[in-house]
Amino acid sequence: MIFKRQSILPGFGPTFGYTVLYLSLIVLIPLSAVFLKSSSSGWNHFWQAIRSPNVVAAYRLSFGASLAAALISVALGFLIAWVLVRYRFPGKALADALVDLPFALPTAVAGIALTSLYTENGWLGRYLAPLGIKVAFTPLGVTVALTFIGLPFVIRSVQPVLADADLDVEEAAASLGASRWQTFTRVIFPVVRPALLTGFALAFARALGEYGSVIFIAGNLPMKTEIVPLLIVTKLEQYDYSGATALAVVMLVTSFLLLLGINLLQRRSRRFTEPA
Amino acid sequence: MTSKTLLISALTATALFAAGPVKLLNVSYDPTRELYQDIDAAFAKQWKAKTGVDVQISQSHGGSGKQSRAVIDGLQADIVTLALAYDIDVLSEKANLVPRNWQSRLPHNSTPYTSTIVFLVRKGNPKHIKDWDDLVKTGVGVITPNPKTSGGARWSYLAAWGYALKKNHGDEKKAQEFVTRLYKNVPVLDSGARGSTTTFAQRGIGDVLLSWENEAFLALHELGKDKFEIVTPSISILAEPPVSIVDKVAAKHGTTEVAKAYLGFLYSEEGQEIGAKNYYRPQSSQALAKYASQFSKLTLFTIDEVFGGWQKAQKKHFDDGGIFDKVYTPGP
Numbered sequence: 001m002i003f004k005r006q007s008i009l010p011g012f013g014p015t016f017g018y019t020v021l022y023l024s025l026i027v028l029i030p031l032s033a034v035f036l037k038s039s040s041s042g043w044n045h046f047w048q049a050i051r052s053p054n055v056v057a058a059y060r061l062s063f064g065a066s067l068a069a070a071l072i073s074v075a076l077g078f079l080i081a082w083v084l085v086r087y088r089f090p091g092k093a094l095a096d097a098l099v100d101l102p103f104a105l106p107t108a109v110a111g112i113a114l115t116s117l118y119t120e121n122g123w124l125g126r127y128l129a130p131l132g133i134k135v136a137f138t139p140l141g142v143t144v145a146l147t148f149i150g151l152p153f154v155i156r157s158v159q160p161v162l163a164d165a166d167l168d169v170e171e172a173a174a175s176l177g178a179s180r181w182q183t184f185t186r187v188i189f190p191v192v193r194p195a196l197l198t199g200f201a202l203a204f205a206r207a208l209g210e211y212g213s214v215i216f217i218a219g220n221l222p223m224k225t226e227i228v229p230l231l232i233v234t235k236l237e238q239y240d241y242s243g244a245t246a247l248a249v250v251m252l253v254t255s256f257l258l259l260l261g262i263n264l265l266q267r268r269s270r271r272f273t274e275p276a
Numbered sequence: 277m278t279s280k281t282l283l284i285s286a287l288t289a290t291a292l293f294a295a296g297p298v299k300l301l302n303v304s305y306d307p308t309r310e311l312y313q314d315i316d317a318a319f320a321k322q323w324k325a326k327t328g329v330d331v332q333i334s335q336s337h338g339g340s341g342k343q344s345r346a347v348i349d350g351l352q353a354d355i356v357t358l359a360l361a362y363d364i365d366v367l368s369e370k371a372n373l374v375p376r377n378w379q380s381r382l383p384h385n386s387t388p389y390t391s392t393i394v395f396l397v398r399k400g401n402p403k404h405i406k407d408w409d410d411l412v413k414t415g416v417g418v419i420t421p422n423p424k425t426s427g428g429a430r431w432s433y434l435a436a437w438g439y440a441l442k443k444n445h446g447d448e449k450k451a452q453e454f455v456t457r458l459y460k461n462v463p464v465l466d467s468g469a470r471g472s473t474t475t476f477a478q479r480g481i482g483d484v485l486l487s488w489e490n491e492a493f494l495a496l497h498e499l500g501k502d503k504f505e506i507v508t509p510s511i512s513i514l515a516e517p518p519v520s521i522v523d524k525v526a527a528k529h530g531t532t533e534v535a536k537a538y539l540g541f542l543y544s545e546e547g548q549e550i551g552a553k554n555y556y557r558p559q560s561s562q563a564l565a566k567y568a569s570q571f572s573k574l575t576l577f578t579i580d581e582v583f584g585g586w587q588k589a590q591k592k593h594f595d596d597g598g599i600f601d602k603v604y605t606p607g608p
Contacts, residue, residue, distance in 0.1 A: 049596075052596060052597065052601070053605050054601065054604065054605065115479070116479065119479050119480075119481060120481070121479075121480050122479075137463055137464050215467070219463060219464040219465065220422060220464065220465045220466070220467070221462070221463075221464070221465055221604070222465075222601070222603075222604035222605075223604045223605065233425075233467075234422070234424050234425055234467075235596075236345060237339065237341040237342050237345055237424070237425050238341065238424060238594075238595070238596070239345065239348075239366055239370060240596065243596070
């Protein structure tokens with residue numbers, strides 16, 4: 001009743017009701033089932049499941065590689081979005097369409113393709129191996145796969161914002177004597193920062209949950225290259241349902257906190273750029 | 277009018293359905309695809325000749341543990357033919373789908389055919405791999421799936437353990453050292469047997485694949501005798517992949533009789549010969565004699581002799597915190 005007062009648009013009641021229903025059915029109820037199941041074998045089992053050394057190593061890898069991949073995606077994604085928006089070149093439409101391909105490709109296919117490329121006798125791997133760089137079956141390989149998956153999220157978040165940014169402001173900055181670097185850091189970057197953060201959050205979240213592409217390239221060695229989703233599946237196959245959900249709960253809570261943090265950050269950075 | 281037609285067509289559809297072929301679902305593990313293709317065709321023919329009823333058998337394949345979990349979660353399997361007894365034990369323990377004594381209902385511990393673990397190496401055997409000891413040498417890449425998810429990999433692990441135990445006169449500590457060194461040589465742990473075969477054969481990773489004997493033969497024939505060869509170790513484990521009807525599901529479907537006949541067919545001379553043709557070691561001495569030349573002779577020990585059965589082996593080696601976990605965790 002309280003929120004209703006501010007609304008000038010009609011239909012708040014039904015749409016809000018639908019929102020709550022949808023969120024409950026699709027998100028909250030399944031998730032609460034996960035929480036419930038994880039507590040079914042007691043606190044002790046929960047604690048043991050999430051504390052065993054290979055699980056801790058997997059958390060480290062999952063969060064570490066996802067973070068690295070999201071950061072790389074932000075850097076490269078920004079660059080690609082910039083090129084796609086600001087320059088004209090032959091084959092631009094094609095390049096633009098290519099960006100979406102990782103969305104559509106079954107992730108297992110991506111994983112198998114990346115693995116055959118990067119193994120020691122693969123097309124790329126054979127040139128990297130003499131340099132002492134091993135990609136497939138190492139944490140580096142995991143990061144490569146996650147970057148592949150995460151990149152389009154950043155590009156597609158940044159692209160429209162960059163396209164909408166006013167060129168006048170940049171021109172004004174230039175005419176007022178700002179250097180190119182100053183124009184970039186003081187004028188362009190603040191505009192796209194919220195979009196970059198969104199892209200980062202999406203890429204990061206997607207990377208945390210990614211399974212299909214990673215299991216092929218990871219090699220799945222305990223303590224070295226096992227990701228958390230793989231351990232969850234392994235635990236399920238050992239009929240340890242509550243252990244599997246325990247891992248999932250930790251993953252969920254951590255991800256939720258991280259995403260909440262990113263959202264708050266985004267809100268703050270938007271406050272600075274948008275006119276009140 | 278229309279509703280009447282609809283009703284009539286619905287009724288005929290039901291009648292047709294009821295008179296249609298009997299349907300069976302056989303839920304099996306990874307490398308048995310080719311075997312059951314042959315078995316299903318032969319059994320359907322025999323059943324039709326005997327009873328006049330068509331039987332349509334569907335197959336489901338995957339890692340043994342995963343398959344068993346699918347059945348617990350409600351996959352409507354009339355028959356399970358899995359990689360190891362533990363995966364059928366849980367059907368009784370967790371879901372009460374089969375009686376506790378399921379394994380004593382059919383001859384040979386419900387195992388119509390057996391297999392063992394052998395080595396598949398690259399042509400010419402460049403790393404001179406002859407026996408288990410050669411697998412722990414530095415610079416040898418060993419390919420085997422994760423024992424936590426793959427039935428075949430559990431047999432491989434236990435074969436290695438059994439070898440080390442025999443060699444060191446029952447010293448478990450030495451056996452643990454041996455398997456630890458062996459798994460240090462494993463660069464990739466796939467989740468199932470087929471995945472490992474692909475890693476070894478198609479991707480060219482590693483020097484030796486620990487494999488089901490039947491899978492090794494299959495790889496040899498499918499991928500080329502000019503590329504690989506089989507090395508039989510001096511000693512290995514007698515792998516016993518058991519079969520059972522899933523009593524509750526079969527009773528619900530009314531397929532108990534045909535499912536029992538299907539399993540019986542596996543033990544018949546015809547079934548045994550199909551098994552042998554697909555490189556499974558048959559129980560029937562007649563089929564074994566006929567195909568003796570394709571199976572090399574080696575000493576085989578059973579899981580009951582060395583490990584005291586699957587329940588014990590599973591708990592000690594593969595459960596969380598078991599010896600397999602310690603292989604990868606530094607420290608004691």
